[in-house]
Amino acid sequence: MAEKDGIRRSTKNKEEMRTLLKDLSKTLWPIPIQEDVLRGFIRQGFTREQVVLSWGRPDHVNTTRTLVGIHEQWVYGEPPFPKSYVYFENGMVKSWEFIRNSGK
Secondary structure: EOOEEEEEEEOOHHHHHHHHHHHHHOOOOHHHHHHHHOOEEEEEOOOOHHHHHOOOOOEEEEEEOOEEEEEEEEEEEEOOOEEEEEEEEEEEEEEEEEEOOOOO
């Protein structure tokens, strides 16, 4: 699931793909970003909207406001995500964590 410069959610059913294609047709995003979203990738610099289209809505959002901006932690915990965190700074993806179950 993990890639060098991004992280991927690999599963989308036909209905999700149909809706995604419709939503992407309304954007003016560059083709490489649209391709990443279609393939279920997120990358540094993605917006909230791009992450939602690529991975869906998070299960939970933690927001912290500081003097330098707004920091968000999006939590994904339902399959196919064992436990994933996406970190935003001022509305853009800064990093992510993907935690696998250790089997314990």
